[in-house]
Amino acid sequence: xxxxxxxxxxxxxxxxxxxxxxxxxxxxxxxxxxxxxxxxxxxxxxxxxxxxxxxxxxxxxxxxxxxxxxxxxxxxxxxxxxxxxxxxxxxxxxxxxxxxxxxxxxxxxxxxxxxxxxxxxxxxxxxxxxxxxxxxxxxxxxxxxxxxxxxxxxxxxxxxxxxxxxxxxxxxxxxxxxxxxxxxxxxxxxxxxxxxxxxxxxxxxxxxxxxxxxxxxxxxxxxxxxx
Amino acid sequence: xxxxxxxxxxxxxxxxxxxxxxxxxxxxxxxxxxxxxxxxxxxxxxxxxxxxxxxxxxxxxxxxxxxxxxxxxxxxxxxxxxxxxxxxxxxxxxxxxxxxxxxxxxxxxxxxxxxxxxxxxxxxxxxxxxxxxxxxxxxxxxxxxxxxxxxxxxxxxxxxxxxxxxxxxxxxxxxxxxxxxxxxxxxxxxxxxxxxxxxxxxxxxxxxxxxxxxxxxxxxxxxxxxxxxxxxxxxxxxxxxxxxxxxxxxxx
Numbered sequence: 001x002x003x004x005x006x007x008x009x010x011x012x013x014x015x016x017x018x019x020x021x022x023x024x025x026x027x028x029x030x031x032x033x034x035x036x037x038x039x040x041x042x043x044x045x046x047x048x049x050x051x052x053x054x055x056x057x058x059x060x061x062x063x064x065x066x067x068x069x070x071x072x073x074x075x076x077x078x079x080x081x082x083x084x085x086x087x088x089x090x091x092x093x094x095x096x097x098x099x100x101x102x103x104x105x106x107x108x109x110x111x112x113x114x115x116x117x118x119x120x121x122x123x124x125x126x127x128x129x130x131x132x133x134x135x136x137x138x139x140x141x142x143x144x145x146x147x148x149x150x151x152x153x154x155x156x157x158x159x160x161x162x163x164x165x166x167x168x169x170x171x172x173x174x175x176x177x178x179x180x181x182x183x184x185x186x187x188x189x190x191x192x193x194x195x196x197x198x199x200x201x202x203x204x205x206x207x208x209x210x211x212x213x214x215x216x217x218x219x220x221x222x223x224x225x226x227x
Numbered sequence: 228x229x230x231x232x233x234x235x236x237x238x239x240x241x242x243x244x245x246x247x248x249x250x251x252x253x254x255x256x257x258x259x260x261x262x263x264x265x266x267x268x269x270x271x272x273x274x275x276x277x278x279x280x281x282x283x284x285x286x287x288x289x290x291x292x293x294x295x296x297x298x299x300x301x302x303x304x305x306x307x308x309x310x311x312x313x314x315x316x317x318x319x320x321x322x323x324x325x326x327x328x329x330x331x332x333x334x335x336x337x338x339x340x341x342x343x344x345x346x347x348x349x350x351x352x353x354x355x356x357x358x359x360x361x362x363x364x365x366x367x368x369x370x371x372x373x374x375x376x377x378x379x380x381x382x383x384x385x386x387x388x389x390x391x392x393x394x395x396x397x398x399x400x401x402x403x404x405x406x407x408x409x410x411x412x413x414x415x416x417x418x419x420x421x422x423x424x425x426x427x428x429x430x431x432x433x434x435x436x437x438x439x440x441x442x443x444x445x446x447x448x449x450x451x452x453x454x455x456x457x458x459x460x461x462x463x464x465x466x467x468x469x470x471x472x473x474x475x476x477x478x479x
């Protein structure tokens with residue numbers, strides 16, 4: 001279906017056969033947008049894809065955050081969301097002595113974690129999964145959290161191209177923080193350039209092909225420089 | 228509209244203007260129901276979560292939205308729902324005589340009024356203990372600054388991705404002597420001949436609900452009904468400008 005920009009209060013679809021999805025509301029027989037974004041319809045479900053706004057934490061999201069504080073039973077993590085996030089001691093995959101907590105994660109260190117759940121009081125995190133844990137080296141890039149789906153691409157197509165072309169390890173947090181780790185700092189900076197290219201053109205269709213072209217062009221330039 | 232209808236409409240409006248006032252003319256030559264040229268643009272403040280500019284002729288307002296973010300100080304947090312906080316300020320160079328910067332009695336009042344005008348359309352119940360900050364700055368003033376400010380703020384809130392029921396548009400309707408006019412400028416606001424000038428800023432949602440109405444001057448209830456009708460009519464024009472600004476800010 002054609003994507004269309006909608007504004008709050010605009011009727012997207014009318015008729016009983018449609019169901020209101022995210023960012024929409026049912027008013028009488030109409031499906032009305034309640035936020036600014038792109039309207040999309042699939043299987044009778046109408047939803048609005050947000051283009052702006054703060055990060056909305058959801059269960060199962062992988063996020064990147066910074067250790068803000070250490071309490072007696074866990075760590076307070078800043079994941080760039082207005083609700084505070086907490087990583088309890090019980091969610092560490094190995095035994096930790098309460099005296100040695102700052103050796104596991106010290107204040108100011110970066111962590112990749114998964115959201116266990118969101119409740120009224122805050123967000124609970126875990127690192128009991130593969131690929132989660134402390135970040136000890138590399139580079140952190142911050143982008144708008146609404147553009148994360150474009151950076152990852154359909155089934156990871158976009159991020160796989162960037163990984164393949166630069167040879168870097170990339171972890172994308174759903175909160176808009178991206179961890180890049182490569183052998184050389186030049187490679188990491190190259191990844192940053194590529195991600196900025198993607199975020200600036202996030203509305204273009206066929207972006208994956210364009211990124212491939214962009215890489216082909218820049219690879220040539222780099223080769224010439226080295227000569 | 229058919230040609231005859233237009234003709235009929237024109238002759239009617241001519242009669243009504245003539246009966247009310249013998250060939251009254253607005254100082255800037257506008258028709259009674261003509262708004263000054265409007266401009267709107269979103270995304271003017273790169274550091275804000277959402278921003279917009281809105282202008283009526285020489286009156287230019289910029290609004291920047293931050294949040295929803297954690298409310299500070301903590302004692303003003305509301306655990307039941309999110310809060311809206313507005314801040315209206317006229318920049319010192321916005322008027323001919325330098326305005327002393329900082330909050331004053333007038334700007335505090337308009338900040339509160341703007342909050343009340345915008346709150347009914349926002350759906351910030353889902354953000355407990357959080358605040359949405361709206362900062363409105365008037366770059367140039369030639370009357371109707373609060374209306375331009377509310378229009379810009381509504382755009383900026385939508386641009387920031389805040390859930391809202393619908394957009395609001397604001398316009399000031401005035402009564403100069405005995406004639407009802409739309410979108411007053413400074414000269415008309417200070418009109419002293421005849422019955423003088425009455426300024427009525429009105430904010431309406433797109434579906435025609437009133438969220439804000441102020442009245443400064445004197446008017447009878449019959450005329451006030453006329454004013455509301457007029458506001459509903461011209462608000463459509465403002466809404467179209469706002470809609471266009473939001474839709475055109477995204478290029479595929």
